[in-house]
Amino acid sequence: MVVADTGDIDAIARWKPQDATTNPSLLLAAAQDPRYRHLVDGASQRAAGDAEALMEELFVAFGCEILKHIAGRVSTEVDARLSFDREGTLRKARRLVRRYETAGVGRDRVLIKVASTWEGIRAAEQLEREGIHCNLTLLFSFAQAVACADAGVTLISPFVGRIYDWHRAARKVEDIPLAEDPGVASVTRIYRYYKKFGYATQVMGASFRKTGQIVELAGCDLLTIAPDLLEQLARAAGEVPRRLSVADAQAQPLERVPLDEAAYRWLHNDDAMAVEKLSDGIRRFHADAQKLAQFVGSLAPAGRRVA
Ligand code: E4P
Numbered sequence: 228m229v230v231a232d233t234g235d236i237d238a239i240a241r242w243k244p245q246d247a248t249t250n251p252s253l254l255l256a257a258a259q260d261p262r263y264r265h266l267v268d269g270a271s272q273r274a275a276g277d278a279e280a281l282m283e284e285l286f287v288a289f290g291c292e293i294l295k296h297i298a299g300r301v302s303t304e305v306d307a308r309l310s311f312d313r314e315g316t317l318r319k320a321r322r323l324v325r326r327y328e329t330a331g332v333g334r335d336r337v338l339i340k341v342a343s344t345w346e347g348i349r350a351a352e353q354l355e356r357e358g359i360h361c362n363l364t365l366l367f368s369f370a371q372a373v374a375c376a377d378a379g380v381t382l383i384s385p386f387v388g389r390i391y392d393w394h395r396a397a398r399k400v401e402d403i404p405l406a407e408d409p410g411v412a413s414v415t416r417i418y419r420y421y422k423k424f425g426y427a428t429q430v431m432g433a434s435f436r437k438t439g440q441i442v443e444l445a446g447c448d449l450l451t452i453a454p455d456l457l458e459q460l461a462r463a464a465g466e467v468p469r470r471l472s473v474a475d476a477q478a479q480p481l482e483r484v485p486l487d488e489a490a491y492r493w494l495h496n497d498d499a500m501a502v503e504k505l506s507d508g509i510r511r512f513h514a515d516a517q518k519l520a521q522f523v524g525s526l527a528p529a530g531r532r533v534a
Contacts, residue, residue: 230451238454246299304340307513316350338362352378368501370494386434422476446471
């Protein structure tokens with residue numbers, strides 16, 4: 228199933244995907260686009276000078292607008308500063324869901340995106356009990372994937388492209404062939420593990436750098452794809468054969484990986500790429516969220532400037 232990975236609402240209207248995903252970097256780009264200035268202005272008015280409310284209203288405004296064009300769910304990310312703060316994540320997720328509900332959108336149409344840290348996974352476990360569905364993002368290691376499934380989260384977003392970026396830089400090569408692509412291999416491994424052991428958590432491959440990575444993962448529960456790659460896929464001729472299937476996964480000789488907190492931390496820490504990319508991803512989303520706050524703050528009417 229195809230998901231649009233963008234804050235560009237016109238692109239979503241054009242592609243009509245099932246679901247859509249946003250993140251602070253995508254919303255920074257969208258909020259600066261004059262086509263969506265009315266959403267920024269509306270959020271500013273509703274926030275009435277409250278800096279925290281302004282960011283929430285903005286994220287929810289884009290989410291609600293996106294939902295007008297899709298039948299499924301939109302993903303809205305919590306503040307990256309809360310990545311190691313279980314209680315803070317719970318509070319923020321509940322606030323976002325309340326704002327969606329005030330706007331007439333039920334929690335069944337929203338996925339709250341939380342970084343796949345130990346604390347984020349524990350927060351998501353609690354949110355799922357409250358009927359708040361979560362998309363665990365910035366997922367790079369097998370340990371993160373196992374912990375998310377054990378926590379019963381609705382969906383995970385294992386990143387393909389950023390894994391590929393890391394290995395390309397480490398190996399100092401221009402490209403890594405698809406057959407050896409470590410991002411593709413990561414999602415394949417997670418998908419097989421989930422299906423083999425009957426986990427309900429959905430696997431949504433994310434962060435693609437080239438269409439071949441998407442094609443290699445055909446059959447995955449969901450794939451979230453940026454509009455430029457959707458265009459390239461649409462232009463390409465031919466059928467895309469299924470690569471991942473439940474039957475194939477169930478035939479794999481896999482062992483269960485039991486993970487308590489110590490084992491999770493050990494296994495995750497053992498994967499240098501995942502440790503670096505998770506930290507880097509949190510820093511980048513935080514930096515873009517700050518830029519976004521500054522941008523919308525600079526537009527707020529005088530006397531209502533936000534920090
Ligand atoms: C989607 O959920 C992710 O935030 C997105 O795919 C990340 O993509 P990037 O690695 O291109 O930023």
